Amino acid sequence: MADYTKMWKSLGIDIENHNALLAGLGQAYTDIFLSQKNRPEGMKYFDFVMSEVHGLRIKEIVDAKAEGRKVIGSYCVFVPEELVLAVDGVAIGLCAGAELGFEAAEALLPRNTCSLIKSMFGFKLGKLCPYVESCDVIVGENTCDGKKKAYEIFRPLVKDLYVMDLPQTKSETGRMVLKEEYRKFIAKLEKESGKKITVQSLRKGIEIVNAKRKAMIRLAAVRAADPAPISGLDALLINQVFFHDDPVRFTDSVNKLCDELEQRVKDHKGVFPKGTTRVIVSGCPMAVPNWKLPMIIETSNAVIVGEESCVGERGTRWLTDIKGNTVEELLDAITDRYFNVDCAVFTPNPSRVSHVKDMVKKLHADGVIHYSLQFCQPYIIESGPVEKELEKSHIPTLRLETDYSQEDAGQLKTRIEAFNERLKKK
Ligand code: SF4
Ligand code: SF4
Numbered sequence: 098m099a100d101y102t103k104m105w106k107s108l109g110i111d112i113e114n115h116n117a118l119l120a121g122l123g124q125a126y127t128d129i130f131l132s133q134k135n136r137p138e139g140m141k142y143f144d145f146v147m148s149e150v151h152g153l154r155i156k157e158i159v160d161a162k163a164e165g166r167k168v169i170g171s172y173c174v175f176v177p178e179e180l181v182l183a184v185d186g187v188a189i190g191l192c193a194g195a196e197l198g199f200e201a202a203e204a205l206l207p208r209n210t211c212s213l214i215k216s217m218f219g220f221k222l223g224k225l226c227p228y229v230e231s232c233d234v235i236v237g238e239n240t241c242d243g244k245k246k247a248y249e250i251f252r253p254l255v256k257d258l259y260v261m262d263l264p265q266t267k268s269e270t271g272r273m274v275l276k277e278e279y280r281k282f283i284a285k286l287e288k289e290s291g292k293k294i295t296v297q298s299l300r301k302g303i304e305i306v307n308a309k310r311k312a313m314i315r316l317a318a319v320r321a322a323d324p325a326p327i328s329g330l331d332a333l334l335i336n337q338v339f340f341h342d343d344p345v346r347f348t349d350s351v352n353k354l355c356d357e358l359e360q361r362v363k364d365h366k367g368v369f370p371k372g373t374t375r376v377i378v379s380g381c382p383m384a385v386p387n388w389k390l391p392m393i394i395e396t397s398n399a400v401i402v403g404e405e406s407c408v409g410e411r412g413t414r415w416l417t418d419i420k421g422n423t424v425e426e427l428l429d430a431i432t433d434r435y436f437n438v439d440c441a442v443f444t445p446n447p448s449r450v451s452h453v454k455d456m457v458k459k460l461h462a463d464g465v466i467h468y469s470l471q472f473c474q475p476y477i478i479e480s481g482p483v484e485k486e487l488e489k490s491h492i493p494t495l496r497l498e499t500d501y502s503q504e505d506a507g508q509l510k511t512r513i514e515a516f517n518e519r520l521k522k523k
Contacts, residue, residue: 098152104159105151108231111224118197118225119151122386129392133328135368137361139354140331146338150385154341155227161187162231167290170232172217173240174382174412174438175263175275177431178344180283182302184290189228190340191217191235192408194387196501198223205250211470212501213384214247221254228341232256234289236282238263240442241475259285267436267443276432283428299427303417309344312351313413319358320402321460324367325375326358329401330391331368336408337385369400374520375461379405379453379483380468381476382412387501390468390509397513399520402460405453406468411438441475449479450486457492463520464493466513471500493519 105112126147130140146154158168169181170191181188196212198219205218220226229235237248237260252258261278264271283294292298316335319326335351361367376399378390383406391401405411417434421427439449453465465487469476480496487494495516499505 098149101152101156104156105227108155108159108227109224110227110230114223115151115225118195122150123148125386125388129388130330130334133330133368135366136331137327137354137357139350139357140327140334142350142354143331143334143338146342147334150341151227154343155231157343158187158189158228158231162233167233167286168231169234169236169286169289170229171236171238172244173238174407175238175240175435175440176236176261176282177279177306177435179299179302179306179417179431180279180286180294182305182344183294183298184286184292185298186286186290188344189232190384191226191228191232192340192382192384193217193220193226194337194384194501195219197225206247209472210247211243211381211473213381213470213473214243216384216501218247218251218254221251229255234259234285236261240440241473243472243474263442265442265444267446272432272436275436276428279428279432279435294424296422296424296427299424300419303419303427303431305344305348307416307419309339309348309351310413310416312348312355313339315355316351316358317403317410317413318459319355319362322362322367323375323461324365324371324373325369325400325402326361326367327354328368328395329378329404330388330395332401333383333388333391333404333408334385336404336406336413337383339413340385340408369395374399374517375402375463376520377401377403377405377453377456377460377462377465378409378468379465380480381470381473382407382409383468384408389501389503389506390466390497390499393506393510394466394513397510397517399513399517402462403456405449405456407438407440410452410456411440411449441479446479450483453483453487454490454492457487462492463523464495464516466516467494467496469496469498471498493523 167186178188193216201222202215202218234257239245264274418430484494
């Protein structure tokens with residue numbers, strides 16, 4: 098990587114801590130990703146993206162800002178990238194998946210807050226994330242109580258925090274709330290960018306994001322093959338890069354990779370031997386660089402064949418209907434698309450477990466590992482009924498609760514190995 102110190106300094110990054118972060122990240126990436134066997138050639142693009150994650154991509158964003166484009170960061174898949182693109186903005190997912198700056202975060206938040214929220218504070222307080230520091234606007238959303246209340250404390254720490262309200266029920270009123278919130282978000286984007294959203298600009302935004310999601314749907318489908326043509330770790334990485342790469346280049350790279358994977362399937366080539374135990378991971382999102390659980394699973398004689406998560410199918414599986422002829426009609430289509438997202442903050446939320454069952458069937462999975470972050474009430478509480486429903490359908494399920502630390506790695510491995518034994522006997 099070139100020397101980006103000047104750029105990082107201009108963004109207010111703490112250079113010493115940031116260098117330590119990059120060194121740790123580089124080592125973890127080598128140990129976890131580059132050590133895998135039989136990786137597809139197409140992963141080279143994603144290796145490059147990761148090697149330049151705080152370098153070249155940030156330079157592109159800084160250059161975009163210099164051209165007058167606005168950078169909009171967000172922490173949730175309910176914030177529509179289509180709308181940001183429609184004002185020629187740059188949309189960046191900011192979710193943080195590392196145990197960094199937690200001491201500073203815990204000075205502002207209760208200790209029993211989920212790692213995702215603590216990490217969001219830790220990266221900001223430690224001046225560690227050039228994405229956060231590049232944002233003109235950061236969008237928060239009233240999803241879980243943790244995030245909702247944390248944004249109140251986060252507001253004075255950032256330049257411009259815009260909080261979007263979200264419904265909690267899949268009712269007609271809920272849909273109206275979502276549409277009105279998207280309408281207000283459009284007004285905010287137009288004010289920030291000085292650009293008016295038109296039918297053409299919105300349609301273009303929808304087309305770009307639809308193409309990106311279509312590529313991810315193609316990637317998800319190819320993982321039904323046995324032997325698995327790609328590891329769960331690599332597929333997760335692509336789902337993580339989804340949130341911060343240039344969308345058109347990303348789509349092209351995923352499609353090229355899928356060409357290769359489809360050929361692998363024809364040639365019966367895979368990353369694990371045919372017959373390896375297959376699992377779906379379902380639950381909380383795994384933000385980059387949270388690779389702990391998949392690494393343990395895939396070094397315990399199992400392969401992950403799908404992620405039912407916002408960094409996974411819950412974030413990518415629906416497309417937006419492009420048929421509308423007015424901004425209002427397209428806004429309706431966007432609202433319909435996002436209203437499908439079955440996050441555990443919704444009550445009740447039956448479509449989520451139905452989707453997990455569909456994934457098990459489609460991807461020929463042997464079982465499900467339910468992943469909750471400690472102190473995440475929506476997913477932990479929902480995991481009980483999800484497990485019950487899956488077991489009732491004869492789908493073995495293992496419920497795990499963990500955080501970003503490595504302390505429980507040994508214990509998790511023991512439980513996962515025991516679960517895999519159960520799956521083998523099925
Ligand atoms: S789990 Fe819920 S709150 Fe978190 S990113 Fe997904 S939709 Fe948003
Ligand atoms: S992991 Fe759970 S508690 Fe944490 S932000 Fe997401 S929904 Fe909220």
